[in-house]
Amino acid sequence: MMSVNERIGKYRLFKILARSAFGTVVYLAFDVYSKRQVEIKVSRKLEAPEEIQSFLAGAPTLAKFNHPQIVPIYDFGRTEEGRHFVVSKFIDGHTLREKIRNKRPTPEKSATLVATIAETLQYAHQQGVIHRNVNPSNVLHENKTGNLYITGFGRSIPSIGIEVGCIFGTPSYMSPEQIRGENHLIDGRSDIFSLGVVFYELLTGMQPFRSSTTIELLNQVISIDPVPPRKVNRTVPVELNRICLKALAKQRSHRYSAAAELADDLINWQTIPTSWWSRFRRRSPQSFT
Numbered sequence: 053m054m055s056v057n058e059r060i061g062k063y064r065l066f067k068i069l070a071r072s073a074f075g076t077v078v079y080l081a082f083d084v085y086s087k088r089q090v091e092i093k094v095s096r097k098l099e100a101p102e103e104i105q106s107f108l109a110g111a112p113t114l115a116k117f118n119h120p121q122i123v124p125i126y127d128f129g130r131t132e133e134g135r136h137f138v139v140s141k142f143i144d145g146h147t148l149r150e151k152i153r154n155k156r157p158t159p160e161k162s163a164t165l166v167a168t169i170a171e172t173l174q175y176a177h178q179q180g181v182i183h184r185n186v187n188p189s190n191v192l193h194e195n196k197t198g199n200l201y202i203t204g205f206g207r208s209i210p211s212i213g214i215e216v217g218c219i220f221g222t223p224s225y226m227s228p229e230q231i232r233g234e235n236h237l238i239d240g241r242s243d244i245f246s247l248g249v250v251f252y253e254l255l256t257g258m259q260p261f262r263s264s265t266t267i268e269l270l271n272q273v274i275s276i277d278p279v280p281p282r283k284v285n286r287t288v289p290v291e292l293n294r295i296c297l298k299a300l301a302k303q304r305s306h307r308y309s310a311a312a313e314l315a316d317d318l319i320n321w322q323t324i325p326t327s328w329w330s331r332f333r334r335r336s337p338q339s340f341t
Contacts, residue, residue, distance in 0.1 A: 060137055062085045063081040064081060065081050067079060069091065075095065076093060079092050089142045090139050090140065090141065090142050091141065093138045094131075094137045095107045095137070097134040097135055107138075111125060111128040113181055114205050115128065116179075117176070117179065120199070121199075121202055122175070122201065123141050123201045123202070123205075125140045126139045143201055143203070145192045146192070146195065147190075147192055148165075148188035151193065152188055152253060152257070159288055159289055163318045165200070165254065166251045166314075166318060167319050169191060169200075169202060170244075170312070173202070173247065173311040174315065176202075176205070177311060182238060183204065183205060183246075184238070185204050185246070186202075186243050186250065187204075187224075187250065188250055188253065190204030191250075223266055223269055224249065224259050224269060225250070226270075226273060227241075228274045229242060231270045232274065241304040241307045241308070242304075244307050244308050245300060247299060248299025248300040248307075251296045252281055255296060256285045258284065260300065274302070275302075278300055280297060281296050281297075289321070291321050295314070295318060
């Protein structure tokens with residue numbers, strides 16, 4: 053681990069923000085040339101090509117991203133000591149996970165939030181990048197502006213041409229195909245499943261798949277349908293219940309085919325009067341089961 057006040061090129065490290073069990077350390081740093089704070093993720097010494105690829109995967113592509121809800125990557129490289137690093141914008145804020153724990157948003161605000169995340173994921177998917185680890189800890193709200201940012205793309209990989217022979221993700225948010233290690237099947241719909249888990253948690257205050265053991269949890273994701281959100285929280289609107297469960301479909305073909313479609317459904321629900329949905333449900337109840 054590097055010490056605070058050390059420098060990596062033009063970046064002076066001055067505070068540790070996080071550490072991982074795999075030796076990665078995230079620092080708050082200062083860019084002495086541009087005179088701004090940045091976040092810099094520094095690996096342990098890596099030698100194996102697959103480890104280096106895993107740490108830097110997607111960085112060249114992500115550095116080209118230009119989206120207001122994606123944390124921009126400014127720089128990446130390797131130190132003389134063999135440590136690799138990725139430099140990104142520092143977001144002074146709080147995570148969606150903290151927001152859920154402290155004061156969970158209303159279903160209406162949750163729908164707006166998830167629609168924004170879905171639109172952001174659509175942009176990434178169109179650039180050929182799958183996030184693979186959508187969860188509340190990777191959604192940030194900037195304290196000063198209230199802006200929403202998606203982070204955690206640092207371990208994402210292009211959706212075309214690369215396979216990774218290991219499982220990557222957060223178990224309770226992973227799609228069935230991720231858990232089964234079916235890398236050739238992982239696409240934007242895998243992110244939609246993970247976002248469905250986030251939506252479920254926003255609507256109910258709990259995750260749809262829960263267990264004291266990781267093995268049982270993964271088995272639930274693969275084989276057990278979640279309890280509908282409305283059975284957990286009766287205040288969840290029927291249409292949001294349907295949208296959430298569609299995103300959580302076990303089979304990819306039963307989910308939304310694109311994140312933009314999920315966003316459109318949520319936006320349409322917000323713009324169509326509730327009384328219309330009520331009349332429609334009375335005429336066609338089977339459409340909302």
